[in-house]
Structures are given as structure tokens and as C-alpha cells.
Amino acid sequence: MSTVLITGAGRGIGLELARQLRQRGMDVIACCRRVTPELEQLDVRVETDVDVASLAAILDLDRRLGDSSIDWLFNVSGVMRKQCLGEIDEAAIADMRLQFEVNALGPLLVTQTLSRRMPKGGKVGIVTSRMGSIADNTSGNSYGYRMSKVAVNMAGVSLARDLHPDGIAVALLHPGYVRTAMTGYDGFIDPPESAAGLIDRMEELTLENSGGFWHTNGEMLPW
Numbered sequence: 001m002s003t004v005l006i007t008g009a010g011r012g013i014g015l016e017l018a019r020q021l022r023q024r025g026m027d028v029i030a031c032c033r034r035v036t037p038e039l040e041q042l043d044v045r046v047e048t049d050v051d052v053a054s055l056a057a058i059l060d061l062d063r064r065l066g067d068s069s070i071d072w073l074f075n076v077s078g079v080m081r082k083q084c085l086g087e088i089d090e091a092a093i094a095d096m097r098l099q100f101e102v103n104a105l106g107p108l109l110v111t112q113t114l115s116r117r118m119p120k121g122g123k124v125g126i127v128t129s130r131m132g133s134i135a136d137n138t139s140g141n142s143y144g145y146r147m148s149k150v151a152v153n154m155a156g157v158s159l160a161r162d163l164h165p166d167g168i169a170v171a172l173l174h175p176g177y178v179r180t181a182m183t184g185y186d187g188f189i190d191p192p193e194s195a196a197g198l199i200d201r202m203e204e205l206t207l208e209n210s211g212g213f214w215h216t217n218g219e220m221l222p223w
């Protein structure tokens with residue numbers, strides 16, 4: 001049976017990925033900071049205290065995983081805070097640093113650490129955002145979120161190049177505009193539709209198309 005490890009699996013899109021991948025028969029290692037009642041109900045292995053902004057926490061997770069191997073790695077954890085031009089004060093700068101640490105450094109450090117456990121044919125999905133597309137930015141604003149997501153897009157392409165010799169493919173994945181806590185439950189789709197598309201994109205991911213940027217609906221997105 002193949003194994004998937006998911007960060008940010010306590011709620012939102014990560015929780016739904018855990019549910020659907022378990023239903024499809026994968027062994028799921030669901031990582032979160034604190035376990036939630038919804039996650040507890042799933043028949044999955046739960047690893048707590050996985051703060052992706054902390055290298056020590058990621059290394060501790062790696063130690064707890066023992067000799068487990070991982071076929072798919074889904075980096076889902078993320079934070080969004082609003083910053084508007086003219087209002088970037090000390091508090092906003094702290095929020096921007098947090099977004100950079102969670103959204104950009106987090107997936108890079110998790111992938112650096114856990115890709116050593118992945119066999120040839122392994123796949124890494126990084127849940128980014130089309131708000132990290134420079135070409136698609138027609139509305140400005142959201143400085144910290146946009147800057148952190150464009151940074152993770154670049155990290156993802158470098159990971160695709162660096163992990164290619166090991167036979168590991170990497171996808172940058174926009175989940176759609178999804179009704180979760182992050183959006184105040186506004187959006188065009190619900191987590192089940194988003195997660196199903198993300199899984200389809202991972203199924204289609206190969207070493208040949210590694211490093212691409214896709215919408216959950218399959219559309220290729222511009223950088």
C-alpha cells in the first residue's frame with residue numbers, strides 16, 4: 001500500500017485530502033499542530049506538533065517517522081493575512097514574515113527533510129495559490145500572501161529540478177477559490193471538489209511535466 005504525508009491536515013483542504021486519500025486506500029500520515037475532532041474521526045495516523053515554520057518541529061517529525069517511506073507528500077499548510085499599501089506597519093511586517101515562513105520556507109524545509117524517504121516515482125504536491133502568479137496579478141494588494149506564494153512557486157521549480165535525478169516529481173497546485181476558514185467560507189467550490197482535483201493532478205504528475213503550475217481543475221497557470 002502506498003503512503004501519503006499531508007501537512008495542515010487538521011482542517012480545510014488538508015483534512016479533505018486526508019479523507020479522500022484514505023478512502024482511495026492510501027496509508028495517510030496526517031500532520032497538524034493540534035489534532036481536531038474531524039481528523040480524529042478518520043482512520044489515519046496523526047502526527048501532532050508539526051509547525052512547518054519550525055525546522056526543529058520538522059526534524060522531530062522526521063525522527064518520529066522512523067523507517068517509514070513516503071510515496072506522496074502534500075504540503076498544504078498555509079496562512080493568509082491582509083496587508084494594504086499605506087498600512088504596512090510593524091504588525092503587518094510581522095504578519096508578512098509569518099506568511100513567508102509558513103507558506104514559502106515551510107514547504108521547502110518539509111520537502112528537503114522528507115524527500116529523503118521518497119522512492120523513485122515519488123510525488124510532491126505544494127498547495128500554492130494563483131495569488132502567487134505575477135502574470136495573473138490584476139488586483140494588487142495582499143503583499144505578504146502574494147510574495148510568500150510567488151516565493152514557494154520558485155522553490156517548487158527548483159525542487160523539481162533538484163529532485164529529478166532521484167525520480168521525484170513536484171507540482172505547484174492552486175486549489176481553486178475554496179470555502180474554508182481562510183476565505184471566511186467564501187469561495188466558488190467546497191473542499192471535496194478542490195481535493196478531488198488536487199488528487200487528479202497528482203495522478204497526472206510525471207517526471208516529464210514536473211515543475212508545472214496547475215489549477216485544481218487541470219488548467220495550466222501562468223507564472
Ligand SMILES: NC(=O)c1ccc[n+]([C@@H]2O[C@H](COP(=O)([O-])OP(=O)(O)OC[C@H]3O[C@@H](n4cnc5c(N)ncnc54)[C@H](OP(=O)(O)O)[C@@H]3O)[C@@H](O)[C@H]2O)c1
Pocket residue numbers: 007008009010011012013014032033034050051052053076077078079080102127128129130174175176177178179180181182183187
Ligand atoms: N481556500 C482557498 O480559497 C485557497 C486558495 C488558494 C490557496 N489556498 C491554500 O490552500 C492551503 C490550505 O488552505 P485552506 O483553505 O484549507 O485554509 P485553512 O482551513 O485556514 O487551513 C490552513 C491549514 O494550515 C495550517 N497551518 C497554519 N499555520 C501552520 C503552521 N505554522 N504549521 C503547520 N500548519 C499550519 C492550519 O493548521 P492549524 O489548524 O494548526 O492552524 C490549517 O490546517 C493553504 O496553503 C492556502 O494558502 C487556499
